[in-house]
Amino acid sequence: MATTAASRRPAVASAGGGDGHGHRHAAVLAIGTANPASWVTQEEYVDWYFRVTNNEHLADLKAKMKRICDKSGIKKRHFHLTEEMLADHPDFADRAQPSLDARLDVAAAAVPELAAAAARKAIVEWGRPAGDITHLVVTTNSGGHVVGADVRLARLLGLRPTVRRTLLYLGGCSAGSGALRLAKDLAENAPGARVLVACAELNLIAFRGPEDGCLDTLILQGIFGDGAGAAVVGADPVVPVERPIFYMASASQTTIPGTEHAITGQLRKGGLDYHIAHEMPSLVGEHIAHCVADALAPLGIGIDVDVDGGGGWNGLFWAVHPGGRAILDSVEARLALAPGKLAASRRVLGEFGNMAGATVFFVLDELRCARGEGERRGCEWGVAVAFGPGVTVETMVLRAVHF
């Protein structure tokens, strides 16, 4: 008989967010997001991109880029990098030029500022003073400094000098989920801890003009956008001030053997040189079921994927990293998810593109606002899944407080 998450509650979970054995689960207590003010519609992007990089003569590549953008499921993307900035830094469009120093100089100020915009919203929602934050976890793919974005962010927010900081660079698109996993561990193991997690991503670190023979440049420039997300994480919420949104029942990481080649990147003189293999959508589709099943099993949630065409997966709500439209399609097809189950991920992809590690905060924010809609209705339990270099799959099992 099929056992679905909808029909069977985990034997080990208690109402207060614990595991029934005195171990308290951390909760996401607040979420904030932010984007740079300037944005380009996906419809206009191809003309914009080939014009500002002085490559309008590359007609074939332009036509291919148009096909990619048309099929991307993206409506607009926000960018810190503007046409004016590119006029001052034409070297950003040519990765043969030594532009890394200039890119890092821009990112040094812009990353903490964008992260602070998201974090301020999270702190306001949290309802307690910034000085009550005990730990700070900051992650970005757009940086390489000491003193880093964590110190600057702590200063911008007025955090205590004793706040315990962790800075994570170059974690790819799974970085935000990895940071949340770390926050969960900190919150559950340090009594009274309140962990601020922040991630800011700027496309300018990897921006480059189109090049013959490097087709993943088009993917990179065609789907990635800028954004920042933040969350406050803590166990044992102080009611009524703190209002949990999602309890974090478990968080796990899997590295898919033999896939190190699939997503690679390196900081080079011309910026972050990032490559994404064509097979990412099928790779994700192939591995998502066992990663999620492995994460659910210890909680006593079983999914029988062989019954009802795999319909058991519909008993969960889903926060899948929208790495690209084809990735969401692949997950939806493999898990036989009902239409609308990935609507939060698709809305975020549509409004902002793939914001790498920051994206998970946007998807969780969408999901908690989507109470009446198909993706959440009736589902107490759900999963957040993100993919990054490794290939890494970060899986977090969540229990929604209001469902």
Ligand SMILES: CC(C)(COP(=O)(O)OP(=O)(O)OC[C@H]1O[C@@H](n2cnc3c(N)ncnc32)[C@H](O)[C@@H]1OP(=O)(O)O)[C@@H](O)C(=O)NCCC(=O)NCCSC(=O)CC(=O)O
């Ligand atoms: C790019 C797409 C929107 C295109 O849509 P479709 O696949 O439906 O359309 P399509 O097959 O006609 O593809 C349009 C054109 O793009 C080309 N194309 C597709 N994927 C490509 C890739 N990865 N590299 C190079 N070219 C690619 C196709 O060959 C085709 O060329 P032609 O038209 O000439 O035949 C989609 O494939 C997509 O969403 N891909 C997922 C992108 C991805 O891997 N994202 C993960 C980012 S990594 C991440 O999130 C984690 C991290 O970075 O850490």
